[in-house]
Amino acid sequence: MNTPHATSATGAESDARTTLASLDTPCLVVDAVRMERNIARLRERLDKLGVSFRPHLKTAKSVDVSRRVMMALHGPATVSTLLEAEIFAQAGITDLTYAVGIAPDKIARIAALRRAGVDIAVVVDSCEQAVAVAAGGDPAAPIPVLIEIDCDGHRSGVAPDDRALLIEIATALGSGGGATLRGVLTHAGESYSARAPSELEAAAEQERAAVVQAAEILRGAGFPVSVVSVGSTPTAHFAKNLDGVTEVRAGVFVFFDLVQAGIGACTVDDIALSVLTTVIGHQKAKGWTIVDAGWMAMSRDRGTASQAVDQGYGVVCDIHGRPLEDLIVIGANQEHGIIAPRGGTSGAGLDFPIGTRLRILPNHACATGAQHDRYHVVEGTGDAVVATWPRFSGW
């Protein structure tokens, strides 16, 4: 068992004796140098575009990472579950948007957070939800609401030109006194399927135009719209202009991953998250190396399967995080990963003795992170684990 971490989510630990060679495997490793570079890159972009940044904390689910990614200790930030909101609120993050359509049963937890001094906004895309929030909020301190706009058919949201529904929802929000319209929000989920910079630029413009159109419809009908929010890691990195947008949300950019590299939002050398693993066997006739990182450690995410280069369950690196040419995890059982060359060349030249430590870059940082309860932090290609950051899960 790795050294137990503090159960409070209040800070980092450091143990000068811990190295990548001494950790129990499989476990999660973050390269803080890459992470800081990824954060700085996006902040610089958004500064130039003149919009504020509301990072999504769902990727890391870590108070330690959140403090590095936010612009200030209290936020702003975005969350995907009420547990995230509650844990981050306890850590002093008080400017939050819960960016998943609100269920009526969840309003009581939102109201409790607001009573505790947290400025948390919710998202709706129907009159039923608007009525429920208006009925469930406190008229003395109404719940701020963003209307979700569907910019690309990806999942939820009102069509950006559905004037009747937009106005109906905005009107319903005013009906019970417990809600107040704060603005509009969208997520260009389809940008994850883009395959060229021109497609990504187009996705970013489509995202911007949709949410601005909805904002203008509402303003034209006399409703106040102070927040116009867009967000996805690919569009955040390819937007050319964000006129009319007030804030950008993005999450996975903090670590990046092979899906984002496949899209072109980063390179493989930007990926800050990996799983440390140990060689436990071979099938030499097949050119297979067996490691102790199976799908339980990597997650079942196979996001690169539909991309130009299928990276299997991940790209194999040496212990320092340097990719080993063409080696990927071609298959995974619960606690077994099978390493072989991409494309099924023989792998006859592979020879990692049992006990060798390797690192695997993940398809999807959000999914791989969720399989673990802590991050072991290294800096660049160094072996020293300079901190251990707790990570939480659940709802």
Add this chain to the structure above:
Amino acid sequence: MNTPHATSATGAESDARTTLASLDTPCLVVDAVRMERNIARLRERLDKLGVSFRPHLKTAKSVDVSRRVMMALHGPATVSTLLEAEIFAQAGITDLTYAVGIAPDKIARIAALRRAGVDIAVVVDSCEQAVAVAAGGDPAAPIPVLIEIDCDGHRSGVAPDDRALLIEIATALGSGGGATLRGVLTHAGESYSARAPSELEAAAEQERAAVVQAAEILRGAGFPVSVVSVGSTPTAHFAKNLDGVTEVRAGVFVFFDLVQAGIGACTVDDIALSVLTTVIGHQKAKGWTIVDAGWMAMSRDRGTASQAVDQGYGVVCDIHGRPLEDLIVIGANQEHGIIAPRGGTSGAGLDFPIGTRLRILPNHACATGAQHDRYHVVEGTGDAVVATWPRFSGW
């Protein structure tokens, strides 16, 4: 947040006021009636076949489930991680096999468990591992070792007819005094790809024949082989005879899932595990219902994608667990699931009001369970949550 559960893994809680309607969603539900039926069915089979049962505890990772599935309080049982071994040992389960090839770095934790009175066996398929175990174990109480046999090319293991390597490993185990040969073990992982009862019967016979062949080679060379262990849920349910086998391991049978139903090892009505979810929106023109169970709640496992019937991210049931004709989760984001009819029929007849509770049967119980930290236990189609069982994760 659902009512916090005891952090000790020592027992069940019951709260007569809790119902499926009052739980926060998404969350994991177990139908104890189906679970007990699944356990009884496999025990009856194995009794008739005259072999002992060493259930795999990796599916549920729950002390409460383990007590129901094992033949006695102390075991026997199988684990896939050292953390499982340590937690189950603390709960009094002292007859364990760690069924993943041992890494040299993990031997110290095995030795510590043995010093604490746990009879835990390890698995090797190379001389390097055998030498490491022999060197790392205590000669006064050597670590029992099973040689892993590759019965179907699925992942690890020595070829069953590789007499030279079998004898070399068995000899190496005797070289340092800290190890002792206990027997042979195999796992018919390829049986998960079988598509007909005849294929499953053949896979079971191939599994049996391979491990018995290896045992006979070792015995013929003068090595003692007291354990001949096979194990997979599909082969356990289709084996016609297990002559020469001493024990069967199986894990997912306790809950079953859509992959097992697709194989034919169970029916959809045997599946005891589901995710409770709440409707949070619609895209009516597309016939979509949006729920709060995304891939974080279901896992990214899409095991049925390669089967005759692709069940998406899961089969949709009403709150009582009754499947709703042809409705599946066709897509998932981190915290959003999209429900629509299988095969893309219009879904125009669907009308689940916001707030409706549904249950989703998973592709793969091991993967879906791993996304959660507790089981909410119901009995049959009843609404009452009769117990909450903690579940653990990690290594």
